[in-house]
Amino acid sequence: MKLLRPLAGLAVLGLAAWLLVALFGSPPAAAEPMSFTSSRQCAECHAEVFAEWEESWHSQSWVDPEVRALSRDFANADCIDCHAPRPIFETGIGNRVLPRTARRVEGVDCIACHMLPDGRIAGTITNDAAPCRPVERRELVDAMFCAGCHDQHKTVQQWLASDYPERGQDCVSCHMPHRDGDPTKGRDHTMHGGHSLAELQKAVELRGVREDGLWVVEVENVGAGHNYPTDERSRASDVFWRPRGETTWRHLYRFRNPYRHEVGLEDTELPAHATQRLPIDDPDAAGAIEVGLFYKLSPYWTDPEAPDPDAEATLVHRVELAP
Amino acid sequence: MKRPRAPHPLGALVLAAALPAALLVGCGDRGPAGPPAEAAPAYETFEIVERALTELALRLDEAEAEAPGEPADLADRTLGLVSVAAGRDVRLAEVALEEVRELGPPAAPHLAEVLADEGWGDASRGAAARLLAALDAPEAAEPLLATVEGDAPAWLKASCAWQLGETTQDWVLPRLLLRLKYETDPQTVVWIARTLAVFDCYAGLDGLASLAASDDEALRAEAGGVLAELLERSGTPDVAALRTAWWRGEAGAPPAGAEPGLRRQLETWRCIAALREWQLRGVDDARFVLARLGPWTAERLGLALTDEDGYVRIHAGQCLERMGPRGRVAAPALVAALDDPHQAAQAAAALGSVAARAAEHEPALAARALAALAPRTGAEHPMDVRLAAARALGFVGDDGARPALVALVASDEPVELRAAAAEGLVRLGPTPADAPAVRLLAELLTSPAVDPAVPERALAAWLAEEPDHDARAAALAAWTEAGAATEGQDFPAVELLRERRAARAALVLERLDELLR
Known part of the structure; x- marks a missing residue:
């Protein structure tokens, strides 16, 4: 015990000295201001x-x-x-x-x-x-x-x-x-949005219901805290369908806020929590069909009369509907 | 060059008293960030836009005395004149026009009702448009303008656009210009372009020239007729000459000292006020309109460079930059604006634009721009100002800029600044001493360090100089050929763009010696 006392005293002194330095000593030197050009x-x-x-x-x-x-x-x-x-x-x-x-x-x-x-x-x-x-x-x-x-x-x-x-x-x-x-x-700085398929898939749901003999496609904004799509006029999301077994998609609806020079078009973006219901009134849709929700970064199709979403858009969701 | 003012002694006292309080506040809870602290006010700003709007509105109220009382049978008499004017008898129609002038502006609302109501039929609506134009009053021009802006049948919109040009209501100009931005009916575009020209604005010229080459025979004839009228009105031999005259502010310039009417002034200031809006949509529209107006507007934009609102100052500079030499009346204001840290870079860019090619046509202006811009390329200035000044010097075209630009190209400054200096240098015209600048620009065509579109534009312009020079002509042909794969494509593939720029870089570097001979 006698040996421990001086050691304890030294420890207390050391602690006190550290505290003094910590409290009253000079702060870390301020860094030389950096000038940012890039x-x-x-x-x-x-x-x-x-x-x-x-x-x-x-x-x-x-x-x-x-x-x-x-x-x-x-x-x-x-x-x-x-x-x-x-x-x-x-x-x-x-x-x-x-x-x-x-x-x-x-x-x-x-x-x-x-x-x-x-x-x-x-x-x-x-x-x-x-x-x-x-x-x-x-x-x-x-x-x-x-x-x-x-x-x-x-x-x-x-x-x-x-x-x-x-x-x-x-x-x-x-x-x-x-x-x-x-x-x-810290926070992820990749800032994913409309370019990310995972984000798009989280944003909306695609489903179909049968009503009075017709397929009604429903697109619901379930995960975007804003319109789907949003922000840029160039963004568009299109719903296509085709009878099962066919290869050519048929256009059903477009979600998009047009450029201001496109005076004839309406803003059809899908607000947060909203559902857009889209009946398919076409005899070819009487049986089983396939529905696709596609997303485009640019609103234009190479051939507007025969758009090819498989080649020019991203498939967000696809559902098969059978009576 | 103006120096920032030294702080006033009283200011130092106030600062000394305020500092402890500021420190105490700083120790408290941090709230949301306020507006950024302003730098020392080396550049004075004023309440320009707000005062102009208020004063013009007051003067307009005073100038336009209250209308006399409306006769009880005015509606019936007006509608009767519509029936007459809509008839086949030309002589009677002329009488109706005379009589409506006697009824005066109180007849306008009744005519506007006919114009807006589909139930009246085409003949009556067309007649109402003619009668409104005959009234030649603001109350009558408003429904005509609203029809052009709205979704009426194309023939009626075109007719109203034409009728506006038969009046003296030049205040419609800014709104008609904005319509030009959005109008999709070609016939309406033709008549908007004509009315703009009647009011000394040739902003519709390119659209008109394009329609005059249309596949549609009737449209081609209509646009061609109006184009011929514009050439005659402006005294220019062809479209290219008129375009140049308009760009330089020679066509459409009002007589010296002539002031537009109060309404036109007010409409123009409203456009300038829109530069303060939060949504860019309104700002974009205002920039579109203001940049396409004439020298009188440039003078007002020059005043707006001292507005207390920072957005107005920046965007007024952008409008002048887009206006080009037509805005050169604002050059002194732009030189002064170089002392405003908030807008110095924009002012430099705009000065280069309004004084573009001044060395050829207006040496005094070129010298003034050179004297203001060349020092701004120095290291004591912020990088954005140095960049803008280096580029602007090239547009002005004064050879006096060469030493500063040559030194920058050869320096170890950031490549973006060296590229801007090189761009400025090659725009001054080819000389054997251009080699380092041209080489740098060619190398940057394939570098991610700068935007390759900038050196590409500069080199294209450089190659197009001296078309009689055989080597340059051959190189320009090869340059154009290298762009064939992307020519006319709205969305050229990235690979094609890279290949194009690599090919162009290679051809310039390979032929550099012969190009500079």
Whole structure:
């Protein structure tokens, strides 16, 4: 015991010294402010997140061949505002975005979402010692953060009109879930949406019922917290059917919000929780039929008179209906 | 170059007093983010749009005295005139037009009812349109314009578009221009284009020229007739000459000092006010209209560059950029706007556009643009401003920009900036010293580092210079041939695009020496 006393005394002294240093000592040296000219700089420390973002469609917003074709290589400059936006914290949360001039090829990049007006970086923690000097900003996960671009076609309004806000499910719940469902692992930056078959399949259900001798196809928005499809005018989802054994699909219905120059077309998107019922009044549909729900990233068919969804669209759901 | 103002001593005192309070607030609960902190106000902004709207509305109220009381039998008399004007007797129809002018604007609502009601039949509705035009008043132009904007039968829309051109109601211009964006009936497009031209706006020219080459014989004849009228009105020999004259603001320019009517001014300011809207749909429409109006609008857009609303400032700059030299009256305002950090890059791009090819036609403007833009390529400026300034210098075309651009191309700056400088340089016209710039652009055709469409456009323009140069002409032919597989395709396959750009890069690099000789 006599031997232990001095040791215990030393331990207490050591602890006290550590406490003093911890309480009154110098904080970790602040990092040299880093100047960001490209989101590639972020990859030096955040390789995993950067790789996820590179896989995302946000990284493709300027270079994707379809958007380039639809905008005629951005000769339609109206598209630039959202496809190469200035930092959202610069224009303000919930405010409309503005176009930027530099690094357009990086699209909707790290800087667009995380750069603060003072040159620091918005993140989930504040850390003056890290090179990017992150500052905790909870607005990053707010639905209004996405609104500057994604509410231009009313997606956030559609979400607000649904019961998803009450359920506590917002944009990031579905499109940026925690990695492996673990909040300590941060959020997935691949931001899956309409390009993901799994997301599409979760969004809608396809079924058929027999009523008065007719097949009635039902498409229900069961999982999207907004219209199906939503956001981009170029998106379309088509219902086709064919008698069992036939190879050629017959068009039944299109879900789509048209471009504003398509003055003769109506907005037929399917709101959250809604069901669209589509009777097939055709003698060829008297027997067993096959129904397919297809999704298209571009609204146009090579041959509008004889669309080929197998070749030009993604099959989301298929059901076989037999009397 | 203007420098940011030094802080006023009083400001420092206020800051010293406010700092502790700000720190205390900062320690509290973090609420949602407010608007970003404004930088030191080196560039003054004002309540431009709101004041213009208010003042014009007041002046309009004062100018348009209250209408006299309506005679009890006005409706009957007006409808009687419709019957007469709808008849076959041309002389009587002329009398009806005279008489409706005597009835004046109070007759307009009754005529508007006929125009809108299918039950009246085609002859009466057509007559109502003619009578409304004869009234030549805002109350009468409104139903004509609403018919063009709505879903009336195509013949009636076309007729109303034409009738508007028979009036002096130039305030319809912005709304008629917007209709041009969405109109799908070709006949209506023809008459909208004509009425626009009557009001000194040739924005419908390209659509008209396209319809004048239509397969439909009747349409071709109608569009061709209007096109001939436009060429005569503008005193230009052909469509290309008129297009150039309109682009440069020479066709359709009102007499010096002439001011549009109050209503037209108000409609234009309403368009500028729409630049503040949250939904881009309205902003896109406003940009479409404003960019297609004439020099008077450019002057107002120049004023809007100092509006207190940041969206108005940016979008006004975009409209001027899209307008091109027709907007050169706003060049001084754009030079000043280079001092506004919020819009400096956009102002640089717009300045390059409004002063495009000024070196050939307006050396003083070119010199002013050069003096304003060249320093903005320096390292002390933000990257977006440097990029925009480097590109803009190429469009202005003043050789004085070469040293700054050559130095940037040769520098170890980010490739995006070097590419912008190269783009600017080759737009100044070919010289033997272009080799590094051309080589860089050709290499970037196959690089993911920049948008390959930009160097591709710049190189195409560069090859098209000096068409008498045999090697360049041959290279341009080969360049065009390399694009044959994607020519006319709305959605060229990615592989085809890559092959095209690789082939074009190879041909430029292989022939570089002979191209620069």
